[in-house]
Amino acid sequence: MQKINTNVSLADQAYESLRQSIVQGELHADEELREENIAKQLGVSRTPLRDALRRLAMDGLVVLRKGKPAKVATFTMEDSLHLIEVRSLLEIHNIVTITPHITEERVQQLRENLFAQKNAIKDEDYESFVELDREFHLLLTEDNPNTKLQELIHQMNSGDYRAFIILSNTLSPSAEVAYGEHHHILEAIENRDTEKAKETMEHHMANIRKRLTQSN
Amino acid sequence: MQKINTNVSLADQAYESLRQSIVQGELHADEELREENIAKQLGVSRTPLRDALRRLAMDGLVVLRKGKPAKVATFTMEDSLHLIEVRSLLEIHNIVTITPHITEERVQQLRENLFAQKNAIKDEDYESFVELDREFHLLLTEDNPNTKLQELIHQMNSGDYRAFIILSNTLSPSAEVAYGEHHHILEAIENRDTEKAKETMEHHMANIRKRLTQSN
DNA sequence: ACACAGTATACTGTATACAGAAAGAAAGGA
DNA sequence: TCCTTTCTTTCTGTATACAGTATACTGTGT
Known part of the structure; x- marks a missing residue:
């Protein structure tokens, strides 16, 4: 029932x-x-x-x-850049913290999420992709014992959502690149390679910023 | 009227x-x-x-x-440590950003605030001191163009408020030390010495954490 | 034609009434 | 005695009614 x-x-x-x-x-x-x-x-x-x-x-x-x-609320490019600046700070700190301690269960969830991302791109269902993207980043925080940090990253990702509206015209190529970056991040995590995980996340965040600024 | x-x-x-x-x-x-x-x-x-x-x-x-x-809500030592972890991240990032650009007007406000801190300690008015402490950190964010970061630091400082209840028994010696640390921070900023400012803030944040853990 | 007062209207802020869920007490059976 | 069930109470979630305020409109006087 x-x-x-x-x-x-x-x-x-x-x-x-x-x-x-x-x-x-x-x-x-x-x-x-x-x-x-x-x-x-x-x-x-x-x-x-x-x-x-x-x-x-x-x-x-x-x-x-x-x-x-x-x-x-109006949401300007400037707001978006401010958001990504703070988000970078938090997400990079987070991934450094969790990589050594991440559970196998979580890794499995991330793999499944990534698989779904691939499918969304194949189906050109970018609405789903954006949602999966968000979920990917939230999953990364799940094993962090710092609930306050978790909470803030959730907040940042929700807000960031709106940036995708700005990006909507360039979403199709962006999604593929983002997917690739997510893939690298997961790879580093699977190997419990903290330094590499940090680098890939830094790279990802820098690229999100780039995609934002280039879209206008 | x-x-x-x-x-x-x-x-x-x-x-x-x-x-x-x-x-x-x-x-x-x-x-x-x-x-x-x-x-x-x-x-x-x-x-x-x-x-x-x-x-x-x-x-x-x-x-x-x-x-x-x-x-x-219960506010545990653990919560408090989580908060200070995130706060460190944000405040250190902030001070690195603002030190080169801080206005003379702001520096003057900080000086006045610090002077008031000294008086509050002399008068053993720790309630005022806590409020001035908070104001000091908020002033540091004022010249940061990133309003989102500003907002979060405000949030962190308000939440931290409750930690001071935990600390209330050890507030008297803490206040003097905190005052000294604030002084060093301002000094570095006055000299527009970004590296030094970063160090003093790191030191300050680490010490807040220490004071927290030692109080129990 | 313009300024201004008065009035109507449309909206939020607040109070209250009602329905349904959760917790606790009482009653019944093993 | 203890467990279960039912009934009662108390609470939140929601709808609605009312009051007060801001805005738009209308008309009047200059």
Whole structure:
């Protein structure tokens, strides 16, 4: 029998739904989000919707203006570069920490994720690829005992998501390159080669930055 | 004429009030926060209170458990060490970035802050010292163009606040040492000596960690 | 034509009511 | 005595109603 999912509140669902819409550009930057309006579209009341909006504000995806309708946050190239700068710092530190201690189970998950990435590229399903990319980086943090670091990397990756909108026109070639970089990272981890893992991650982060700046 | 304060919602006030209560230990770790109960105590309805609780959860000061009352988060030594690990990463990166570009105005602010620190110690006003300490580190980020990094360092410093509760018994000797370290940092910055600034900050962060672990 | 007051409207902030889940107490059976 | 089950209570999740504020509009006076 299938267990009914009682763990996902309406607020959770509203959050996820709006997040998708923003990230995928369905809601354009600076668009006003009138609570009653959006709530009706999602089929929930304002209460869970407002909850979702607050969370999205924390993620930097919307801006709340007291007394006025919330807006979809604008996300500039500059923001994106700031984000990747911090993200580099955290992800490089993370991979150095976890490489010696990573579990075989995690490595297996990473292999499977990478396989799925390959398929997504083959199918030209770049939406899935972006999601898998994110998952790949989150998996890398799982074995890090520093939960605070984990949390921040999660945050960075969610925010970074929006950079892919900027990149959407160049996503097809980017995905292949990114896949290759992910592959190198996993290879280094499989060999428990910390120095190599660090290098490949540095390289990956630098390239993400490059792809960003070159896209405009 | 005095402008009427229409900018602080009940939710804001509830947030600030609860934050104070938690940070100052008035609400002890693991204590259950029943919404109706707390709301009544604060003299507001559940709606703004819940808003406040969500925000506090984001700050890591309370934990929400779906369907069950929220709890005041426990803040362990381990958490504290995780925090300082990430904070080190960010603060060291920051100081390397800003030292060559710091404005004379900022240096002056830092000098004044340091002077106030000295006075707080002389007056044995450690509550003020903790606040000035925090301000010192925030001032260091002001000239960093990376607003995301700024934001995170702010976050880290607010969270760290709670570590000082743990430390409260050993605050008196710690403050003097911390003051000395701040002094060295400012000195390096005044000379626009990036390498030295990095070293002094590394030293400072390592010592904060040491003080934490030695306090138990 | 323009400035300005007054009014209508649309939105958020807040309170409250209701439904359903979780925890605890009481009752029944082995 | 202990386990199980049911009932009661208490809590959160959600919907909705209401109040107050900001904005747009309309009309009036100059």
